[in-house]
Amino acid sequence: MSENAKSASSETPSVFSPELAARFDALIEKYPARRSALIPMLLYAQDEVGYLSDAVVAEIARRIGITELEVRNVATYYSMLRFKPAGKYNIQVCTNISCMLRGAYDLYERFQEELGIGHKGVTADGLFSLEEVECIGACCWAPAIQVNYDFHDELKPDLVPGILAAYAQRVEDRARDPFREKGKNA
Amino acid sequence: MPRLVSHPDEVKIISRRFGLGAASIDRYLELGGYQAVKKCLAQGPEWIVEEMKASNLRGRGGAGFSTGMKWSFVPKQAAKPKYILVNGDESEPGTCKDHLIFLHDPHSVIEGTIIAGLAVGARMGFIYLRGEYRYLLEITERAVAEAYARGFLGKDIFGSGTEFQIMTQTGAGAYEVGEESALMESLEGKRGVPRIKPPFPAVVGLYGGPTVINNAETIATVPHVITMGAAAYAAVGTVRNGGTRLFCLSGHIERPGVYELPMGYSLKKMIYEIGGGVRGGRKLKAVVPGGSSTPVLLPEEIETLGMDFDQLGKAGSMLGSGGVVVIDDQTCIVEFALRTISFYAHESCGWCIPCREGTDWLKKSLTRFHAGFGVPSDIDNIQYLSENMLGRTFCPLGDAAAMPTIAFVKKFRKEFEAHLNGQPCPFAREGVPQLTVV
Numbered sequence: 001m002s003e004n005a006k007s008a009s010s011e012t013p014s015v016f017s018p019e020l021a022a023r024f025d026a027l028i029e030k031y032p033a034r035r036s037a038l039i040p041m042l043l044y045a046q047d048e049v050g051y052l053s054d055a056v057v058a059e060i061a062r063r064i065g066i067t068e069l070e071v072r073n074v075a076t077y078y079s080m081l082r083f084k085p086a087g088k089y090n091i092q093v094c095t096n097i098s099c100m101l102r103g104a105y106d107l108y109e110r111f112q113e114e115l116g117i118g119h120k121g122v123t124a125d126g127l128f129s130l131e132e133v134e135c136i137g138a139c140c141w142a143p144a145i146q147v148n149y150d151f152h153d154e155l156k157p158d159l160v161p162g163i164l165a166a167y168a169q170r171v172e173d174r175a176r177d178p179f180r181e182k183g184k185n186a
Numbered sequence: 187m188p189r190l191v192s193h194p195d196e197v198k199i200i201s202r203r204f205g206l207g208a209a210s211i212d213r214y215l216e217l218g219g220y221q222a223v224k225k226c227l228a229q230g231p232e233w234i235v236e237e238m239k240a241s242n243l244r245g246r247g248g249a250g251f252s253t254g255m256k257w258s259f260v261p262k263q264a265a266k267p268k269y270i271l272v273n274g275d276e277s278e279p280g281t282c283k284d285h286l287i288f289l290h291d292p293h294s295v296i297e298g299t300i301i302a303g304l305a306v307g308a309r310m311g312f313i314y315l316r317g318e319y320r321y322l323l324e325i326t327e328r329a330v331a332e333a334y335a336r337g338f339l340g341k342d343i344f345g346s347g348t349e350f351q352i353m354t355q356t357g358a359g360a361y362e363v364g365e366e367s368a369l370m371e372s373l374e375g376k377r378g379v380p381r382i383k384p385p386f387p388a389v390v391g392l393y394g395g396p397t398v399i400n401n402a403e404t405i406a407t408v409p410h411v412i413t414m415g416a417a418a419y420a421a422v423g424t425v426r427n428g429g430t431r432l433f434c435l436s437g438h439i440e441r442p443g444v445y446e447l448p449m450g451y452s453l454k455k456m457i458y459e460i461g462g463g464v465r466g467g468r469k470l471k472a473v474v475p476g477g478s479s480t481p482v483l484l485p486e487e488i489e490t491l492g493m494d495f496d497q498l499g500k501a502g503s504m505l506g507s508g509g510v511v512v513i514d515d516q517t518c519i520v521e522f523a524l525r526t527i528s529f530y531a532h533e534s535c536g537w538c539i540p541c542r543e544g545t546d547w548l549k550k551s552l553t554r555f556h557a558g559f560g561v562p563s564d565i566d567n568i569q570y571l572s573e574n575m576l577g578r579t580f581c582p583l584g585d586a587a588a589m590p591t592i593a594f595v596k597k598f599r600k601e602f603e604a605h606l607n608g609q610p611c612p613f614a615r616e617g618v619p620q621l622t623v624v
Contacts, residue, residue, distance in 0.1 A: 030353065032267070032310070032393050038375035040355050043317060064375075077377040077535070080317045080359030096279040097478055098436035098511055100525055134361065134529055135279040135478075136318050139436040139509060140443045141188050149320040153188060 012062070015055045020048050024063055034064050042075055051085045079133075087122045087129030089167045091115075092146045095132050098139035103156070107143050108132055110157035114164055127168060188286060191443030193460045197422060197430050199410045200403065201446040204290040209325050211332035214293040220338060222409035226301050227346050234305040238408070240416035242428030246283075247273060247364070247401035248477065248506040250495035253408075257398055259388035260306040266395035270302045270311035271387075273369055274402040277316055277361040278477035279529060280509025283432035284402040286444050288315065288322035291406065292329040296352060298405035300343065301412065302398055303350050310351045312373060312392070313402075317358040326354050361533035365581045366399040368535065379537040380581035403432060403508075423449030427494035431508050437474075438465045438514035450492040457488075457512055468514040472597070476506025478526050479586030481593030482513075503593070518613035519601050523594040524552040530587035541584035544575040548591055558608045565602050569595045 014021045023044070027037045038060070045056045052075055061068040075081045093111060095104040112118055115128050122129040138144035141153035152163060190205050198204075207213045214220070226234050239254030260268060272295060276284040287295060299311040313330075315323050330352050333339045341349050355373070357363045363372045367381035370392045391397025407429065411419045420428040427449040433456060436442050440462030447456065453475060457463065464470050472482045475493070481503040483491070491501055498505040513522065531545040551568050554560060572588040572595075579585065595602060604612050 033374060035375035036373055039358050039372060043356065043358050074375065074377055078317070078358035078360050095525070096529055097474070097522065097525055098280050098509075100522075101437040101511070101513065101517065134532060135277060135281075137276050137282045137285045137316065138188065139280050139282045139511075140434050141282070142436060142442070146318060149318070151188075151321070 012059075015053070015059050016045065016048060020044060028063060035066060038064060038066075038071065038074060039078065042071075042078075042081055046081060051082050053083075085122070085126070088127050088171065089147050090129045090131065092131045092133040092136065094134070094136045094138070094142075094144055094146075096135040096139075098135070099143040102142040104143040106157050107145070107155055107160065110160045114160055127171065128164065188282070188289065189443065190286075191441060191445065193445055195451075195455075195460060196446050197448050198446050199414070199419075199422070199430050200287070200291075200294070200407050200432060201444070203294070204286060206290075208291050208293065209289070209329060211293060211329065211336060214291075218413065219293050219409075220297055222412035223297050223300050223304070223338070224344060225412055226304050227344060227348070231305050231307065234301060234412070237412060237416040238305070240420065241411045242420045242423065242426055243404065243407060243411055244427060244495055245401055246403035246407070246431055246508065248278065248479075248504065250505060253400065253404055256388065256400070257302065257305050259386070260396045260398060261389065262307065264396050266393065267310065268306055268308035268396045269392045269398075270299050270306070270308050271366075271369065271373070271392060271397055271399040272299055272311065272313040272402050272405050273364060273366065273399055274313060274315040274319070274322075275357055275364040275369060276319075276402070276507075277364050277533075278479065278507040278509060279526075280434060280436055280474060280477045280511045281507040282434050282436075283444050283508055284315075285319065285322065286432070287402055287406045288319065288326055292322075292326040293333070294406040294409055295326070295402055296329060296333050296339070298400075298408035299352060300339070300350050301408050302400065302405065304348070306396070306398055308396075308398070309349045310353070313352060313354045314369060314373060315354070315356045316363075317356045319356060323354060323356050330354055360535075361529075362535040362581070362583055365583065368581065369399065370397065377535070379535045382580060401507075424492065424494050424496075426496060433493065434509045435461045435512070436509065437512040438468065438517070439463070439512040440465050447493070449494040450497065453483075453488045453491045453493050453510070456493065456510065461512065464512060464514050466514075468516060470512065471515040471517055472513045472519070474509070474511040474513070474590070476504050477509035478511070478529065479582075479590060480504040480506040481589050482519075482597060484597055504589075516613060518556075518611050519594055519598040520552065520556045520605055521611065521613070523591060524549070524556050526590055526594075527552055527587060530583065534583060534587070538580045538584070540575045540578040541587065544571055544584065545587045547571055548587065555602070555605055556611065558605060558610060560602075560606050562603075562606060565595060565599065 028034050057071050061071045093108040117130050119132050138153050144153040203217050235257050243253045244250040274284050343350050360378045362368050363378035368378040372378040387397040423429050430446050430448050432444050434444050470485045495505045527548045531549040534541045534545045536542045572591040575584045575588040
């Protein structure tokens with residue numbers, strides 16, 4: 001382990017929760033090469049922080065022992081990684097061929113209407129964001145979407161308001177009882 | 187939750203534990219799990235490789251290369267550690283079979299990985315899922331933890347004195363990472379760009395060591411081949427195309443779903459009997475037989491066509507990843523071609539010019555064309571551009587974009603011509619939004 005990496009994990013204040021920091025310490029040591037932990041770390045960091053902020057990039061670089069530039073060079077390649085905050089619930093509508101043939105564009109349009117945002121837009125309250133995405137591997141259950149990591153399949157435009165209401169409800173439930181859904185959909 | 191489907195013609199080998207709770211190790215053991223790996227430990231590496239060769243199992247990722255042959259290329263003695271890499275980066279549009287395997291039967295992937303490791307002398311395997319499959323990663327991670335707890339993985343697997351470790355991870359959104367060398371780059375924490383071959387992964391792969399890379403479905407099939415016996419498995423399919431595979435029926439079909447059918451099964455029967463025909467009683471216009479990168483087939487081309495690697499090759503297409511996308515007669519092929527090429531333009535990693543520039547120009551040409559601003563020379567230009575991408579790229583993504591485009595233009599030239607000179611798309615209908623391009 002390099003001197004840099006050591007100080008990152010033990011002394012420098014972390015942008016990550018103690019649980020995630022501990023998980024990263026273990027992950028880096030598990031692979032035959034430290035750098036192999038990079039992509040999983042970027043994903044888990046994004047799940048917790050919401051996006052890859054400058055502080056996230058800097059800390060991941062320190063922990064692995066590579067430059068921030070190297071981290072950015074890799075992170076910009078992958079479509080799920082983002083450098084700006086998305087909504088609390090990021091709605092990803094697949095419009096690739098199998099979904100397109102079964103009405104994905106009608107579905108996508110309905111989401112745009114209901115939310116008042118377009119591709120990569122975020123609602124004013126920060127609750128939802130919307131993305132048109134490529135194939136998500138649910139072709140036989142088309143049209144399909146993902147909300148964060150949750151799949152919803154065999155959809156129709158009429159189901160859109162209900163889906164949005166259910167996610168909005170989750171936030172209200174959590175406001176009443178903050179411990180109920182701890183750790184979920186960070 | 188993805189819906190499971192069933193049909194009497196199915197031969198359930200890989201899917202026999204779907205829907206039976208086999209993601210839990212106790213249930214997997216009850217259903218005959220981890221017997222194949224014990225047999226392999228007793229028989230030794232050479233026997234395993236010979237069984238795999240004799241089974242005629244061919245790679246389910248799309249290339250259709252003999253699994254046994256691939257394993258036999260790994261040198262017995264190597265200076266660096268050997269690795270098994272399971273490609274669960276399922277991203278080919280029209281394909282969702284690995285989704286079900288990880289959901290319902292993750293232990294079959296683990297067992298297959300161990301067997302591959304025993305066959306080539308590797309002590310470590312990686313199971314790499316696409317980033318969108320986080321819930322499937324969690325299921326797989328629980329299964330791996332169960333296998334460790336039972337001593338099926340670790341320093342001394344099944345008390346044999348042999349070591350085998352498995353690590354799991356996901357990508358973060360990149361079709362290109364499904365290409366084997368790009369997958370290794372991604373696993374090493376880099377951008378997913380392909381490596382120049384040779385050397386091939388069997389000689390210089392992950393971390394520079396000899397590496398076997400197999401599709402998740404191929405690996406999940408391995409324990410069944412061992413249990414059934416190579417001869418019995420081979421007998422299910424056609425000549426040189428052993429066994430069954432998971433076909434993903436999607437698009438304009440009455441009963442979409444993942445069906446397990448013997449290799450060589452009639453494509454026509456697959457659409458009309460298994461899938462219940464074209465949705466709403468409409469007529470079949472075309473079918474993409476093996477994921478979006480395989481050239482489209484016309485109804486008259488599928489009359490006697492059996493779904494195996496060789497018959498599809500002869501028909502001028504490919505069996506690919508098993509994604510059968512059915513297109514009805516009210517679909518605009520220009521729009522379909524545009525959506526297909528938009529995907530490849532989005533996913534091209536940008537490493538080599540024919541693919542990066544070619545997919546982008548094809549997308550631009552088709553966008554303009556579909557909007558009604560095409561000129562007659564565009565049609566030949568689209569074909570010329572595509573043909574100049576073929577075989578001129580580091581990895582098959584360039585071909586994957588060019589091959590279907592060539593087929594769309596060749597087989598539906600009249601429809602392309604109908605979009606010329608400012609004529610509106612003949613399929614544009616009230617209430618059907620025109621394709622927006624991301």
